[in-house]
Amino acid sequence: MLERLLALCLLALALPAAAAIEIKDDLGQATTLAAPPQRIVSLLPSLTETVCELGACGRLVGVDRYSNYPASVNALPKVGGIDDTNVELIASLRPDVVLVAVSSRVTDRLRALGLKVIALEPRSYRDVQRVLGVIGQVLAVPDAQRVWRHIEAGVSAAAGSVPPAARGLRVYYEVASGLYAAGTASFMGETLARLGAGNIIPAELGPFPKINPEFVVKANPGVIMVGSRGAEGLAERPGWSRIDAVRRGRICVFKPDEGDILSRPGPRMAEAAQIMARCLREKAGS
Structure with missing residues (x-):
């Protein structure tokens, strides 16, 4: 028995140790993980959805308050939002790693507590593919x-569903109240381009610029895409009754659950493309 135990010990010593996982995040910070994390906190909905899509939803032990998909994450502890993240609650969850947005304000505090933190923030199609990796x-x-191949196939299918009459329609996509728009450089703008639509917001204004209302009037979009909250009183904005999209009723109002899909650069981008494509199909003939 003693010889067998000794042989097993020698065999264990001879086996190569599991390779450490070396990660460089979007802040340029290097993180070393001795093994794949079994307890994960995610502070960005798109990262939460990516973890789940990769089959690791069961490893999540906490998420931000806006993470609501898939439904199972709603049962997890909610650790706040970008402005009120509960660092003490995160620490109490004993995560092996915390996934945060680049813009997170608690990254340094989490690291000071000895927690492993990886900052990732997909903002474009290329970013989504990279973050998945x-x-x-x-x-x-x-x-x-x-997952990326599935996204690409879905977006291509959505593009194929857009009729010729809808291609080239110039779109104003309002992503948030205060006239924040989806620019050409945003992942939403990239989706519009894939669908063959135009975008009244030029690339030089950045991905999500705040727009002067008169800019939209002068640009005269043929289609307006907006969330249900932003749609309230839209037609009554000064001068907006002259906009072609308003005059012809070419306004797509997205429900809150659709807004979540559309605003998250992650695994559901193909669904987002389908929602935009449906809007273009419906409004092309009006």
């Missing part, structure tokens, strides 16, 4: 890019 590496998922 990084999270796949963190989770030790061998083919994370299968």
Whole structure:
């Protein structure tokens, strides 16, 4: 028995140790994980959805208040939002790693507590593909890019559903109250381009610029896309009754659950493309 135990010990010593996981995040910070994390806190909905899409929803132990998909994450502790993140609650969850947005205000505090933090913030199609690869590496998922292939196929299918009459329609997409728009450089703008639509917001204004109302009037979009909250009183804005989209009723108002899908650069981008494509199809003939 003693010889067998000794042989097993020698065999264990001879086996190579599991390779550490080396990650460089979007802030340029390097993080080393001894093994794939089993307890994860996510502070960005798109990252939460990516973890779940890669089959690791069961490893999540806490999420931000806006993470609501898939439904199972609603049962997890909510650790606040970008302005009121509960650092003490996060620490009490004993995470192996915390996934945060680049814009998170608690990254340094979390690191000061000795927590492993990875900052990732997808803002474009290329970013989404890259972030999928990084999270796949963190989770030790061998083919994370299968999710990207599914997204690409879905977006292409959505583009194929847009009739010729809808292609070239110039769109104003209002992403938030205060006239914040989706610019050409945003992932939403990239989706519009894939669908063959135009965008009244030029690339030089950035991904999500705040727009003067008169700018929209002068640009005279043929279609307006907006969330249900932003749609209230839209037609009564000064001068907006002259906009072609308003005059012809070409305004797509997205429900809150649709707004979540549209605003998250992650696994559901193909669904977002389908929602935009449906809008273009419906408004092309009006």
